[in-house]
Amino acid sequence: MFSRRVFLATASLSTAVLASATVLKANADSDTKLDYPIPKVAAPPPKREELIKKLHQASGETPDDVYDILVIGGGATGTGVAVDAASRGLKVALLERDDFSCGTSSRSTKLVHGGVRYLEKAVWNLDYSQYELVREALHERKVFLDIAPHLSFALPIMIPVYKWWQLPYFWIGVKAYDFLAGKQNLESSYLLTKSKALEAFPQLNPEKVKGAVVYYDGSHNDARMNVSLALSAIELGATVLNHVEVTGIDKDPSTGKIIGVTAKDLESSDSENNNTFKVKAKSVVNATGPFTDSIRKLDNFQTQSIVAPSSGVHIVLPGYYCPKKLGLLDAATSDGRVIFFLPWQGSTIAGTTDNPTNISPNPTPSEEDIQFILKEVRRYFEGNLDVRREDVLAAWSGIRPLVRDPHAKNTESLVRNHLITVSDSGLVTIAGGKWTTYRQMAQETVNKCIETFGLAPKRLTTATESLELVGSQGWTNLEYIHLIQMFNLAPNVAKHLSENYGTRAFTVVEFLEPSKLTSDNKDTVSLATATAGKTLIDPYPFLHAEIKYAMRYEYATTAIDFLARRTRLAFLDSRAAYEVLPTVIEEMSKELGWSNARKQKEHDTSVEYLKGMGLQLKD
Structure with missing residues (x-):
């Protein structure tokens, strides 16, 4: 782990001193000329x-x-x-x-999609308006992935086939999806034989699957x-x-x-x-x-x-329930609803439901909805894996504001x-x-x-089709390697920083910079720095240092701002978020000057939120 490899809070911390803790210092102190541009440390936004x-x-x-x-x-x-x-x-x-x-x-399925199911409706119902919706969404999908490449990526999604006649039917459908995207298509769809489908998604029941088709859509970190x-x-x-x-x-x-x-x-x-x-x-x-x-x-x-609100419930399972780089979509559920398995942030998202609901600031998934999703998940893994209720790490309900x-x-x-x-x-x-x-x-x-x-803009037309968002400018998918080389970060931590902050990861790392070395031991990093470099909780890559960064650079003012939306820990594992809650409150309290009453309020409010994310506490 990063906390053991880099910032050991012991007398032997000398081996973990970051002699090149800032970007400029790393470049200046090294005899090796770097062949890639170093992102500048970002200035803090307005307070x-x-x-x-x-x-x-x-x-x-x-x-x-x-x-x-x-x-x-x-x-x-x-x-x-x-x-x-x-x-x-x-x-x-x-x-x-x-x-x-x-x-x-923040409670979406994490997909950036054109709507492959809407295309099917367009064909069967001869509905040109549905066709136009899909075409426009496919264009927006490509723009989305271009302006925030560190937060979004192309994801292959498998549609399992259970009857031989379905293979050409689905294959024609995904090829039409490719054709409609035109030059903005992500990757070409393709067929998989039964053996190849099981090789790609070994968790599936081999007794039922006849083959599969694979198409591409986008996945992203919504919050x-x-x-x-x-x-x-x-x-x-x-x-x-x-x-x-x-x-x-x-x-x-x-x-x-x-x-x-x-x-x-x-x-x-x-x-x-x-x-x-x-x-x-x-x-x-x-x-x-x-x-x-x-x-x-x-x-x-x-x-x-x-507004006609509809509830969509998702559950989060351990990452081993889904391949790391392949999702699954299937409309052949017991009641005809679509179900997804999607790899996300090292875990597996499964869902979703679609039920009328009441509007609430913190909607909570019902046990009935969680059990419905588990029942459908078990159908896919029948004979292979036993998906248990205790495997559910988090669950959330998102309200779709249909109008x-x-x-x-x-x-x-x-x-x-x-x-x-x-x-x-x-x-x-x-x-x-x-x-x-x-x-x-x-x-x-x-x-x-x-x-x-009658507003008078300086520019009549929008520039947002090509406007790269914060953290995107100059980012490449090799950024995490640069972070490893320059700061000795553990690979999972470096990848997390790169894919959540983009080029701003180099600013996050500034919060790991050793403060003044003690006069007694020039080779010892201060305890505060050692803490900043630790992960909050295993096995997740989130750092203590991100708390301070979130407050100073991203306007996090509550514990849940940080746990749910600056990091995604609350969405990945509500129990883990609960366990680190006191640490987060204490760190934010130091920066923001909270009273004891405010700290207690933060704790109580956060626990209620986490209960809405599937946290179960014993009475």
């Missing part, structure tokens, strides 16, 4: 207090004191809107009540992608804040048109003015996913609800993709859609704001 101050300055007293666009909601779509608008030179603010990606955007979007928007000049709640929609009393919002800073300790302030904006965008209707009712309490068009004659029918509406008072609502098409949705939303409110 939270500075961003809050900017919001307070948007008083509307002068034309410059008004935001062009104010976005409510810090999920995929909201941060996407902020990036698009800021890249066009518009003055943008984004306010998120909880944390970036705290809801649906990390969301955080990268927020940071990219800030780099482009946007004022982006988490833990700031919009409590009211402000209107001009003479016209009834929206002129801004009333907001409350949930992290402020200044209780004298109740932490509440007003922010003026020419346009306000509602991008709150499942909570779309709650914001629409702030605008007009009589408005018709448009109805309020202007459609048949209001019961759901919108297939996404919906953009503008209320009489001027509230712009963007709802529906999926992770893959977030960028297109954001582009259309910004276009609607420019058109409706």
Whole structure:
């Protein structure tokens, strides 16, 4: 392990001293000339207090004191809107009540896909609109993988075949998928014989499988992608804040048109003015996913609800239940629902369900849903593996915000993709859609704001198709090797840093730099440095040093911000997250100056969240 190999907290730490702890020092002290460019250590982003101050300055007293666009909601779509608008030179603010990606955007299946199942519907139903949705999504899939290559990658996905006649049927389907992607296709699909299918996915039951087809879609780290979007928007000049709640929609009393919002800073300790302030904006965008209707009712309490929430439950199993670089999709479940097995972050994701649900900030998967997924999983491994309830490391429920068009004659029918509406008072609502098409949705939303409110961007067209996100610039899949060579990192730690932070991994490593050597022993690294270099808990590669980085560079202000969305430990193993919770709270408390009462609140709130992620505690 990294903690034993690099930062041994003993008197013999001399063998683990990082003599080249910073990028520049590594280059300067070495006699060997490096043949690859060294990413510069990133400057910290604006402090939270500075961003809050900017919001307070948007008083509307002068034309410059008004935001062009104010976005409510810090999920995929909201941060996407902020990036698009800021890249066009518009003055943008984004306010998120909880944390970036705290809801649906962190609870996805982790796929970046065109919708191979929708293509089947398009063919069988002769539905050209479904065909167009798939074609557009395939384009967005390629853009997605290009602008954040460290967070996303092409993943081969197997469709097992149980009857001989299905082989040509599925093969034609995936070839049509390839053809529709055109030049933006990831890799060509292919057939597998029974023996090759079992060789590729040995966990499958050999008595049932006749063969398989394999096609390619994308996989990604959803919450990390969301955080990268927020940071990219800030780099482009946007004022982006988490833990700031919009409590009211402000209107001009003479016209009834929206002129801004009333907001409350949930992290402020200044209780004298109740932490509440007003922010003026020419346009306000509602991008709150499942909570779309709650914001629409702030605008007009009589408005018709448009969200039809559906629950999608996923479970996480150990990595040995799925090949490391091959997923599985099958629609032949006992009730016709699609099931996935996907390798993710060294573990296996299995799911999903699709049931009507109530809207909740922290939806919890039911035991019934977990058992349904386990039952389906056992069907695949029957005779080979016994999948036990105790193998479930984590489980989560994501709310899909399916939407109805309020202007459609048949209001019961759901919108297939996404919906953009503008209320009489001027509230712009963007709802529906999926992770893959977030960028297109954001582009259309910004276009609607420019058109409706006469905004004057410096650039009329979007640049987001080629705008690399934070951590992507100059990144290659060899970055982790550079980290190993320069900092003696364990391979799994280096790969984790590279694939979660991109080129920003070199900034994370700065938090491992030895502080001043003691006068008694010049070869001994300080205990604080030794701790920073340790992993939080085996067998996961997350470092103590990432806690401080998350606070200073990524606006993590709660323990769950870190455990669930800066790292993904809560999604990978809720018990492991629970065990490291005291360490995380203590480290954040030192940096943020928490009182004992705040630390207790963090603990209690975090435990409740982890229970919603499948944590089971004995009474």
